[in-house]
Amino acid sequence: MKFIFMILILASCQNKLNSNSESSSIDTCSDRIKYTNLISKSINLPALQQYYKVQDNFNQKELVILNNNQYLNKINQLEKFSNPIKFLDANEIKQKEIKAYIEFKEIKINNDTAKIYYRYDIQGIGIKSSYFLEDCEWHLIKSDLWEN
Numbered sequence: 574m575k576f577i578f579m580i581l582i583l584a585s586c587q588n589k590l591n592s593n594s595e596s597s598s599i600d601t602c603s604d605r606i607k608y609t610n611l612i613s614k615s616i617n618l619p620a621l622q623q624y625y626k627v628q629d630n631f632n633q634k635e636l637v638i639l640n641n642n643q644y645l646n647k648i649n650q651l652e653k654f655s656n657p658i659k660f661l662d663a664n665e666i667k668q669k670e671i672k673a674y675i676e677f678k679e680i681k682i683n684n685d686t687a688k689i690y691y692r693y694d695i696q697g698i699g700i701k702s703s704y705f706l707e708d709c710e711w712h713l714i715k716s717d718l719w720e721n
Contacts, residue, residue: 601709602706602708602709604647605647605648605649606649606709607682607706607709607711608644608645608647608648608682609647609648609649609651610709610710610711611680611682611687611689611704611711612638612644612645612648612651612677613651614704614711614713615689615691615700615702616636616638616651616653616658616675617653618700618702618713618716618718620716620718621693621698621700621718624693624696624698625653625654627673627695627696628654628673631671631672631673631695633671633672633673634654634656635653635654635656635657635658635659636653636654636656636658636659636674636675637658637659637660637661637666637671637673637674637675638658638659638660638661638674638675638676638677639661639662639663639666639674639675639676639677640660640661640662641662641663641676641677642677642680644677644680644682645660645677645680648660661674672695673693673695674693674695675691675692675693676691676692676693676694677689677690677691678690678691678692679691684706685705685706685707686703686704686705686706686714687703687704687705687706687711688701688702688703688704689701689702689703689704696720697720697721698718698719698720698721699718699719699721700716700717700718701716701717702714702715702716702717703715703716
C-alpha cells in the first residue's frame, strides 16, 4: 500500500513540474511581447522599405506611428532608422506638423494568428498582412501592398 501511495505522489509531483514548465514558457511570450513583435515585423516588411525614403524629404529622422489603437499602448520601445519610434496621438502629430506617419487602421490578434491593416498616407500606400505566431515570433503568411 505504501508503494502505491509513493507512486501516486511521485506522479503528482511530475505532473506539477510539467505544468509549471509549460506555463512558464507561455508566460515568456506576454501580450506586450506579442504586440511589440507584431508591430516590428509589420513595419519592417521588405516591400515597405522603399517608401520610407520620403522621411528624408521632410527632415524627419524618426518613424512616427499614430497612437490610435488599444494595442499600440501595449508596445515596448521599438527602433527604426537607428532612432526610437514615436507613438503620437492625432493632436501631437498636427501640432508638430508631422506629415510622414503610419496609421494602423486594424489590428486583430486571435490566439496564434494576426491580421493588420495600416496606411502610410504620405506615400499613398496601404498594407494588409497576416501572420502566425510560433515560439513568440510572428511569421508572415501573406502581405498585400497597394498604392492609391
